[in-house]
Amino acid sequence: MKDDTTTGKRVLCILADHLRPILSYLPPRLRLNLKKLLFILLEMKKLGYYWRLFPGVFWLVVFLVLPLSVMLIYSFWTKVGYDMIPTWTLQNYVDIFVGEKGLYVRLLLKSLGISAAVTLGSIALAYPVAYYISTRGGKYKYVLLALIMTPYLVSWVILILGWRMIIGHSGLVNTLLVGVGLERVKLWKTWMAVIIVLVISWAPWLVLPIFVSLEKIDRTLLEAGADLGASPSENFRKITLPLSVPGLLVATFFVMIPTFGEFVAPVIAGGTSGATIGTAIEEAFKRMNYPFGSAMSFLLVGIALIASFVLIRKTGLRTLMESL
Amino acid sequence: MLRGKRILSTYFYLFLLVIYLSPLSLLAFSFNNSLSAGFPWRGFTLRWWDAFFSDPVAPTTVKNSFVLAVAVAVVATLMGLGLAFVLVRRVFRGKNVLLSSLLVPIAIPYLLIGTSLFLLLQWTLDLKLSLFTLALGHILVALPYSSLVLMARLIGFDRSLEEAAQDLGATGFTTFRKITFPLIKPGIFVSMFLTFIISLEDVAIASFLAGSDPTVPYFVYGRLRRFEGLPLVMALSSFMVLIALAFTCLFLISAIRAKRE
Numbered sequence: 001m002k003d004d005t006t007t008g009k010r011v012l013c014i015l016a017d018h019l020r021p022i023l024s025y026l027p028p029r030l031r032l033n034l035k036k037l038l039f040i041l042l043e044m045k046k047l048g049y050y051w052r053l054f055p056g057v058f059w060l061v062v063f064l065v066l067p068l069s070v071m072l073i074y075s076f077w078t079k080v081g082y083d084m085i086p087t088w089t090l091q092n093y094v095d096i097f098v099g100e101k102g103l104y105v106r107l108l109l110k111s112l113g114i115s116a117a118v119t120l121g122s123i124a125l126a127y128p129v130a131y132y133i134s135t136r137g138g139k140y141k142y143v144l145l146a147l148i149m150t151p152y153l154v155s156w157v158i159l160i161l162g163w164r165m166i167i168g169h170s171g172l173v174n175t176l177l178v179g180v181g182l183e184r185v186k187l188w189k190t191w192m193a194v195i196i197v198l199v200i201s202w203a204p205w206l207v208l209p210i211f212v213s214l215e216k217i218d219r220t221l222l223e224a225g226a227d228l229g230a231s232p233s234e235n236f237r238k239i240t241l242p243l244s245v246p247g248l249l250v251a252t253f254f255v256m257i258p259t260f261g262e263f264v265a266p267v268i269a270g271g272t273s274g275a276t277i278g279t280a281i282e283e284a285f286k287r288m289n290y291p292f293g294s295a296m297s298f299l300l301v302g303i304a305l306i307a308s309f310v311l312i313r314k315t316g317l318r319t320l321m322e323s324l
Numbered sequence: 325m326l327r328g329k330r331i332l333s334t335y336f337y338l339f340l341l342v343i344y345l346s347p348l349s350l351l352a353f354s355f356n357n358s359l360s361a362g363f364p365w366r367g368f369t370l371r372w373w374d375a376f377f378s379d380p381v382a383p384t385t386v387k388n389s390f391v392l393a394v395a396v397a398v399v400a401t402l403m404g405l406g407l408a409f410v411l412v413r414r415v416f417r418g419k420n421v422l423l424s425s426l427l428v429p430i431a432i433p434y435l436l437i438g439t440s441l442f443l444l445l446q447w448t449l450d451l452k453l454s455l456f457t458l459a460l461g462h463i464l465v466a467l468p469y470s471s472l473v474l475m476a477r478l479i480g481f482d483r484s485l486e487e488a489a490q491d492l493g494a495t496g497f498t499t500f501r502k503i504t505f506p507l508i509k510p511g512i513f514v515s516m517f518l519t520f521i522i523s524l525e526d527v528a529i530a531s532f533l534a535g536s537d538p539t540v541p542y543f544v545y546g547r548l549r550r551f552e553g554l555p556l557v558m559a560l561s562s563f564m565v566l567i568a569l570a571f572t573c574l575f576l577i578s579a580i581r582a583k584r585e
Contacts, residue, residue: 053406064428163346165363200342257432304432
């Protein structure tokens with residue numbers, strides 16, 4: 001803010017005016033020091049604006065940088081019984097890649113696969129919805145958006161129980177299938193259930209960023225396209241879709257990163273066949289194998305940061321901000 | 325072309341149906357007189373709701389969740405305001421470093437915020453895990469959202485309004501109260517709403533940091549995982565569904581009223 005420096009300067013000028021007669025009685029050396037002091041005060045006043053950063057920066061340093069560094073250090077330690085001893089060994093990282101016949105590498109790949117499938121699936125579900133609201137919502141746009149968001153206000157973990165009643169062993173789908181005289185399908189406790197639950201939980205959340213990017217498209221472009229003889233589907237393919245790419249990238253960022261470390265849906269909906277790297281980390285922490293858990297966590301931090309960096313670089317911070 | 329439009333609107337209503345399927349069936353089957361949560365329907369009962377309200381833990385989880393979410397929303401928004409003002413209006417050394425580290429909490433899975441804070445707070449500092457330690461983690465992941473929302477608001481902000489107020493002799497605080505705050509108020513609302521939801525939704529961080537003060541999602545997760553007392557969980561879940569529906573109704577009523585005026 002401009003006011004800080006200007007009022008500060010004004011006050012100091014008045015102060016200096018009043019002090020000048022007194023200053024002239026002082027020995028020159030002291031006079032110089034007083035001037036210096038006033039100058040320092042002015043500088044501090046200018047810096048005063050930055051105290052606003054303090055709480056946030058403090059939080060980031062103490063609760064983000066510090067814990068991550070602690071975790072990095074622990075990932076080189078060794079587990080002995082229920083305790084850890086400080087060593088500098090790479091064994092934990094080696095174990096991820098060669099331990100249990102490559103189990104953890106497979107889990108990591110599975111997590112990446114699930115995360116990609118969920119991202120694609122939920123964007124595919126959300127895009128037409130956002131398109132519908134943006135083009136056909138009229139004055140009810142925000143009412144429709146609120147209706148879409150409501151189930152999300154209930155924690156999605158809670159809704160998993162609801163999904164168990166629908167695609168579970170004796171759920172709605174199977175009841176209907178048996179009623180028609182068909183075989184039951186086993187969905188629950190398979191990785192398919194994990195993907196279904198995650199896709200449906202994420203889709204409403206993604207409607208928002210996609211909707212924002214669709215709203216930003218200049219409608220006159222579409223009119224121009226139509227005037228030049230483009231069919232609506234051509235218009236969509238050549239104008240709407242390319243221009244909504246930023247929204248799609250933001251949506252990708254929002255789903256892919258959390259899903260990559262997901263362990264709740266895999267545990268509940270996937271059972272034993274739903275194991276991912278997320279469940280492996282949770283398991284390691286439960287068994288108090290902190291060094292190994294830390295090593296896996298840190299590997300995930302690295303992969304997620306690289307992926308996010310690429311995505312944010314592509315979208316730009318501005319688009320990310322405005323999609324919220 | 326007309327057919328395409330019809331397919332689109334059919335799809336939209338189908339989508340609405342699918343996303344409401346889970347909360348509505350939870351609500352319906354919380355009155356089902358059966359020990360197995362779900363099909364088939366065995367008659368109406370209120371005993372699960374009764375069990376929920378007389379349970380020693382379940383109702384307190386609702387209180388925990390809401391107290392936590394409100395606290396997180398307020399603190400994260402205030403911190404976000406400070407960060408957003410300086411990041412938008414000043415150029416300083418290390419600004420890019422600050423911006424990118426601000427994004428880190430949402431650029432890594434929540435699970436890792438949980439594990440790293442757990443190692444620091446519980447294992448290294450030997451703190452007792454509680455709602456307070458959970459709030460530390462939630463504020464951290466809410467901070468990027470609140471700062472980004474407020475930054476977006478401040479970037480499109482006409483500074484000359486503030487300067488005009490100051491030329492007319494307003495002090496810094498008066499300017500903020502009369503000019504700046506009313507203009508960024510929508511941003512503050514969005515930020516509070518987003519951070520509130522983030523805290524209310526989260527289970528990944530809660531399962532590492534909540535300790536003996538479970539929030540609703542963490543409590544439900546524990547029960548689902550051990551597969552016990554599910555009818556009670558259904559009543560608890562339905563309670564949350566009702567709160568969400570009430571919230572939406574309030575929003576819709578206020579939106580309609582605002583439109584009329």
